[in-house]
Amino acid sequence: MARRRSTLAPALWVPAGLALGLLLLPLVALIVRAPWATLPSLLAEPTVVQALGLSLGTASISTVVCLLLGIPLALVLARSMQWPAVPRRLLRALITVPLVLPPVVGGVALLLLLGRRGLIGQWLPFTIPFTPLAVVIAQVFVSMPFLVIAVEGALRASDRRFEVAAATLGASRFTVFRRITLPLIAPGIASGALLCFTRSLGEFGATITFAGSFPGTTQTLPISTYLLLQTDPNAAIALSLVLMVVSVAVLVSLRDRWVPGVVS
Amino acid sequence: MSLVASLVVPSRGLALDLDVTPGRTLALLGPNGAGKSTALQALAGLVEYEGSITVGDRSLDGVEPEHRKVGYVFQDYLLFPHLTVLENVAFGARAQGRGRVASRASATEWLERLSVGELAARRPPQLSGGQQQRVALARALASAPDVLLLDEPLAALDVEIRDEVREELAAHIKDWAGMTIVVTHSFDDVTALAADVIVVEKGRATQRGSVRDIVREPATAYVQRLVRNWSDD
Numbered sequence: 001m002a003r004r005r006s007t008l009a010p011a012l013w014v015p016a017g018l019a020l021g022l023l024l025l026p027l028v029a030l031i032v033r034a035p036w037a038t039l040p041s042l043l044a045e046p047t048v049v050q051a052l053g054l055s056l057g058t059a060s061i062s063t064v065v066c067l068l069l070g071i072p073l074a075l076v077l078a079r080s081m082q083w084p085a086v087p088r089r090l091l092r093a094l095i096t097v098p099l100v101l102p103p104v105v106g107g108v109a110l111l112l113l114l115g116r117r118g119l120i121g122q123w124l125p126f127t128i129p130f131t132p133l134a135v136v137i138a139q140v141f142v143s144m145p146f147l148v149i150a151v152e153g154a155l156r157a158s159d160r161r162f163e164v165a166a167a168t169l170g171a172s173r174f175t176v177f178r179r180i181t182l183p184l185i186a187p188g189i190a191s192g193a194l195l196c197f198t199r200s201l202g203e204f205g206a207t208i209t210f211a212g213s214f215p216g217t218t219q220t221l222p223i224s225t226y227l228l229l230q231t232d233p234n235a236a237i238a239l240s241l242v243l244m245v246v247s248v249a250v251l252v253s254l255r256d257r258w259v260p261g262v263v264s
Numbered sequence: 265m266s267l268v269a270s271l272v273v274p275s276r277g278l279a280l281d282l283d284v285t286p287g288r289t290l291a292l293l294g295p296n297g298a299g300k301s302t303a304l305q306a307l308a309g310l311v312e313y314e315g316s317i318t319v320g321d322r323s324l325d326g327v328e329p330e331h332r333k334v335g336y337v338f339q340d341y342l343l344f345p346h347l348t349v350l351e352n353v354a355f356g357a358r359a360q361g362r363g364r365v366a367s368r369a370s371a372t373e374w375l376e377r378l379s380v381g382e383l384a385a386r387r388p389p390q391l392s393g394g395q396q397q398r399v400a401l402a403r404a405l406a407s408a409p410d411v412l413l414l415d416e417p418l419a420a421l422d423v424e425i426r427d428e429v430r431e432e433l434a435a436h437i438k439d440w441a442g443m444t445i446v447v448t449h450s451f452d453d454v455t456a457l458a459a460d461v462i463v464v465e466k467g468r469a470t471q472r473g474s475v476r477d478i479v480r481e482p483a484t485a486y487v488q489r490l491v492r493n494w495s496d497d
Contacts, residue, residue, distance in 0.1 A: 165342040167329040168308050169407040171359035179355070183346045 027244065034241050035234040042238040050216050051224035052242065058132060058220065059200035062139035066147045066196045069140075071189065074151035099145045106141050107209025110134075114210075134211035135218050139200035146199055147192035154188020155181075191254050198250045202243060265320030267411055267443050269307060272314040276302045277467040282445070284411070284460075289437055289444040291458035291475075293451070295486060299467040300447040301339075304413045307445070308334045319410050319443075330359075335409030339416045341400035343388035349375065349399050350384040356407025374402040378436060393421045394429045401436060412437075414446040418453060430456045451494040454478075463487050 035042065042048065073095070080088050098106060114121040114128045114137065121128060128134050162184065166176045182189075204222040211218040213227065221239055228236035266285040271278060278299035284290045292300040306313040309329040317324040324332050343352050350371050357367035375381045378398045388396060397417060404412060417433060418426050434456045437444050446457050454461055454475060461478050463471040463486070471483035479495075482488040 159342075161338070161342055162344055164310060164329070165336065165338060166344070166355065166359070168310075168332075168334060168336040169356035169359055169403065170330050170333075171355070172330055175359045179359070180344060186346075 030237065030240055030244060034237050038234065039238055039241075042235050043242070045235060047215060047224065047228075048235060048239060051219055051221050051239070054132070054135075054216065054219065055201055055221035058135045058139060059197050062136050062143060062200040063193050063197045065136065065140050066144045067189070067193055070144050070147035070192070070196075071151055073144075074148045074155060077148070078152045078155035095148055096145050098142055103142055103203065103205030103207075104209050107138060107206035110138060110141060110206065110210040129210055130212040130214065130218060132211075132217055135207055135220060138206040138210045139203045142203055142206055143196040143199035146195040147189075150188050150192030150195060151185060154185035154192075157188075158184045194250050194254055198247055201246060265410070267307075267317070267319050267445075269317040270315040271303055271306045271317070273299070273302050273306055273311055274314070276311075278302045278306075279467060280462070280464065280469055282462055282469075284443040284445060286443055287441055288460065289446060289458040291454045291461045292445065292447045292464050293449065293454050293461050293487075293490070294464035295449055298464045300449075300464050301415055302467075303464070304336070304415055304445065304447055307411065307413060308332065308336050333408070333410045335404035335407055335412045337397075337400045337404050337412070337414045337417055340420050341388075341396045343391075343396055343399055343403070345388050347387075348384065349380070349386050349388065349391070352388065352399060353403045353406050356403065360407070371402070371406055374406040375399070377439075378402045379432075394425050397421065397429060397433070401433070405440060410442055412440065412442055412444045414444065414457075416448055417446065418448075418450070427452075433457065451490045455494070 043052075077088075077092060077095070080091075111118065111129060113119050114124075114134075116122065116127055116129065128137065158181070162180050163176050166180045167173075171179070202222055203220070204226070207218070207220055208223050213219045213223045215224075219227070221243060225236050225239040225243070228239065266283060268283045270281045273279075276299055280299070280303055282290060282292075282303070292303060294300050302311060305311040307317060307324075309324065309327060309332050319333070324334070343349075344355065347355065350368060353374055354364075354367040354371035357370055358364065362370075372381065372384065375384055378401060380395055380398045380402065383391060383395060383399065388399070391399065397420075401417075414433075418430055421429055430453065437457060444457075446453065448454060448457075459474060461471075461473060461475055462469050463478070463484065465484065465486055471478060471487060478487060479491055482491045
C-alpha cells in the first residue's frame with residue numbers, strides 16, 4: 001500500500017500545486033502591486049477614512065447585535081433536546097440558510113421584508129433601506145449564523161454537570177449562566193464574534209442591494225473598494241490591503257488562541 | 265433536626281427509605297447500578313422523585329436544588345476549571361448573596377481547615393486527585409449545607425493514595441456537625457467514614473444497621489463477600 005501511495009504523489013502534486021497557487025497567488029499579487037510608497041496618503045483620503053469608519057462602526061454594531069440575539073438563539077438550539085427531533089433539525093437547517101444563500105438574494109429578501117412596501121416595512125413609520133441601519137441589518141443577516149453555530153457547538157461540548165454542581169452550591173439559574181455557562185463557552189463566543197466581525201466587514205452583496213452605496217452613510221469598505229477600482233485603482237488596492245490584513249489577523253488570532261485543535 | 269427521606273424513582277427502579285441525624289454519617293453501600301447515586305441525586309433535587317424528603321421540619325419536595333441546602337461532592341469533583349481554587353470555594357457564599365470579601369475570607373478559612381490553604385491561587389487542572397477532593401469538600405462545606413452528600417469520594421483517586429485520603433476525609437467529616445450521606449461500593453470506605461449503613465441492591469435496601477451489625481451478620485451474599493474480602497486484607 002505504501003508503495004502505491006508514493007507512486008501517486010507526483011500525479012497529485014500538479015493539481016495540488018495549482019490549487020495552492022490559485023488560493024495564494026492573488027494575495028501575493030495584491031501585496032506585490034500595492035502602492036506602498038503612497039499608502040499612508042491613500043489611506044488618509046477623506047473618502048477612504050469615511051468608508052473605513054463606517055465599516056468598522058457598522059461591523060462592530062452588527063457583532064454586538066449578533067451576540068445579543070445569537071447567544072440566546074444558540075442556547076435555545078443547544079438546550080432544546082426535549083423537543084421532537086424534526087422541528088429541532090429543521091430550525092437548525094433554516095438558521096444556516098444565510099450561510100449558503102447568495103448575499104444578493106439576501107439583500108433582495110430584506111428589501112421585500114423591510115423595504116418601503118415590504119411585508120413589515122409598509123407598516124413602519126420610518127424608512128430602513130439605504131440607511132446605515134440597513135447596512136447593519138444586512139450584516140447581521142449574513143453573519144449571525146457564524147455566531148450561532150460557534151456558540152451552539154461550544155454549548156454542546158461544555159459539560160452541563162458544572163451547572164448542576166453550581167446549583168447545589170446555591171446558585172440561581174441566572175448566576176449559573178453568568179458565572180459558569182458563559183465563561184465556559186467564552187472561547188466559542190469569542191471565535192463566533194470574530195467570525196461575525198470579519199464577515200460583516202467584508203459584506204458586499206446584501207449591503208449594496210439593501211442599503212445602496214451612499215458615501216458616508218451606506219458606502220462600506222468593500223463597496224468603496226469596488227467603486228474606486230474604476231476611478232482610483234491605487235486607493236482600491238490600499239483598501240483591499242486593509243481588508244486582507246484584518247481578515248488574516250482574525251484568522252491568526254483564532255488559530256492561536258481559540259481553536260487549539262487546529263494548531264495541535 | 266434530622267433528615268428523613270422516602271425516595272421513589274420509578275424510572276430507575278429505586279425505592280428507598282433513609283434517615284440521618286446531625287453529626288452522623290450514613291453509608292449507602294451497594295454494587296454499581298444499584299441506585300445509590302440516584303438516591304443522592306433525588307436528595308439534591310437533581311432527579312424527579314416520588315415520596316418525601318424532610319430536613320427537620322423543612323420539606324424539600326418541589327424545592328429547587330439551589331434552595332435545598334444539600335451539598336454535593338461529585339465523584340469526579342466537578343471543580344470549575346475557569347475559576348481558581350479560592351474562587352471555587354467562595355462560589356457558594358457569593359451565589360447565596362454574601363459579599364466578595366466575606367465569601368473569600370470564609371473560603372480561605374475552609375481551605376486552611378482542610379490543609380490546602382496554599383493552593384488558593386491555583387486552578388483545578390493543576391491539582392492532584394487528592395487535592396481536588398479536598399477542595400471539592402471545602403467548596404461543598406463552605407456553601408453551608410444542612411446535608412452533605414459524597415458520591416464515591418475516593419473512586420477517582422489512585423489506589424496508592426486512597427488509604428491516606430480516606431483517613432483525612434474521615435477526620436474532616438467527624439469535625440463537621442451536619443448530616444453526611446456517603447455512597448460507596450467499598451467496605452473500607454464504610455468502616456472509615458460511616459456509623460450506619462444501608463445496603464442497597466437493585467434499588468432496594470437489603471440490610472440496615474450499624475457497621476458492626478453488618479460485619480457480624482451480613483444478610484446477603486453480596487455483603488458476605490464484601491465483609492470476607494475486607495477482613496482478609
